[in-house]
Amino acid sequence: MFKSLIDEIDSVITRDPAARSRLEVVFAYPGFHAVQIHRFSHWLWNHGFCFVSRLFSHIGRWLTGVEIHPGAQIGKRLFIDHGMSVVIGETSEIGDDVTLYHSVTLGGTSNGEGKRHPTLEDGVIVGSGAQILGPVTVGGGARIGSNAVVLKDVPGGVTMVGVPARIVAAREESKADTFCAYGAPSVNLPDPAIGAIDGLHGQLNALAERVAKLEAQLDAEVEAEKKTAVKRKMAGE
Numbered sequence: 763m764f765k766s767l768i769d770e771i772d773s774v775i776t777r778d779p780a781a782r783s784r785l786e787v788v789f790a791y792p793g794f795h796a797v798q799i800h801r802f803s804h805w806l807w808n809h810g811f812c813f814v815s816r817l818f819s820h821i822g823r824w825l826t827g828v829e830i831h832p833g834a835q836i837g838k839r840l841f842i843d844h845g846m847s848v849v850i851g852e853t854s855e856i857g858d859d860v861t862l863y864h865s866v867t868l869g870g871t872s873n874g875e876g877k878r879h880p881t882l883e884d885g886v887i888v889g890s891g892a893q894i895l896g897p898v899t900v901g902g903g904a905r906i907g908s909n910a911v912v913l914k915d916v917p918g919g920v921t922m923v924g925v926p927a928r929i930v931a932a933r934e935e936s937k938a939d940t941f942c943a944y945g946a947p948s949v950n951l952p953d954p955a956i957g958a959i960d961g962l963h964g965q966l967n968a969l970a971e972r973v974a975k976l977e978a979q980l981d982a983e984v985e986a987e988k989k990t991a992v993k994r995k996m997a998g999e
């Protein structure tokens with residue numbers, strides 16, 4: 763249990779560039795507090811103490827601004843950055859290593875019995891203000907842009923933005939499990955404009971070399987013609 767707690771704290775440090783120490787995470791991360799309170803209220807819920815578990819989850823909401831229904835199933839190392847205004851409904855299921863930014867809703871769209879809330883598979887990143895509504899499944903490693911509204915299943919590894927959310931990019935399989943803070947992989951990628959300029963520079967150098975060779979060839983031919991003309995003159999032709 764202690765190992766998984768340390769694991770959870772370290773995963774926050776890995777995913778938040780602003781986190782400086784374990785101590786800071788333990789004392790100053792409302793998202794971390796919300797998840798720990800949920801783990802306890804979920805245990806109470808599963809053992810039939812429904813009212814007490816609701817009470818604990820309400821205290822958690824009051825302290826952190828994050829509302830997680832005690833029935834929600836949450837995997838390892840869920841990171842809720844900033845907390846505040848996150849809502850996770852009763853029948854939500856969240857895999858391992860999922861990241862939620864502030865004001866995310868995993869909400870229902872019906873009053874019926876059974877599954878009403880989303881399922882987020884491992885490694886999903888959900889941007890601030892995004893709403894994922896209904897019993898939809900967001901595939902592993904998918905990224906949901908801030909303020910997107912997701913109403914349908916999302917394939918793994920893709921990026922969805924807009925209202926209603928649409929796919930704007932798909933990541934290579936091997937990169938889908940790599941975490942990118944704020945869901946932005948471009949942060950550490952080479953600038954494509956610099957790549958294009960480097961390419962043009964190479965072409966320019968090759969052309970300059972070719973022109974220099976042609977000029978030398980032309981000079982040699984002109985010189986040879988001059989010599990031939992002088993010889994002809996001397997020969998009296």
Ligand SMILES: CC(C)(COP(=O)(O)OP(=O)(O)OC[C@H]1O[C@@H](n2cnc3c(N)ncnc32)[C@H](O)[C@@H]1OP(=O)(O)O)[C@@H](O)C(=O)NCCC(=O)NCCS
Binds near residue numbers: 906
């Ligand atoms: C969706 C997201 C993951 C995409 O990141 P990315 O892969 O670097 O994608 P890009 O920035 O290259 O954008 C791709 C396209 O989607 C659009 N786009 C990106 N984010 C968008 C958003 N939230 N809503 C609408 N359109 C968005 C871009 O304008 C671009 O469109 P274009 O191709 O027509 O120019 C990122 O923009 C995002 O929203 N991350 C969440 C960040 C967050 O919540 N931070 C809060 C921290 S507190």
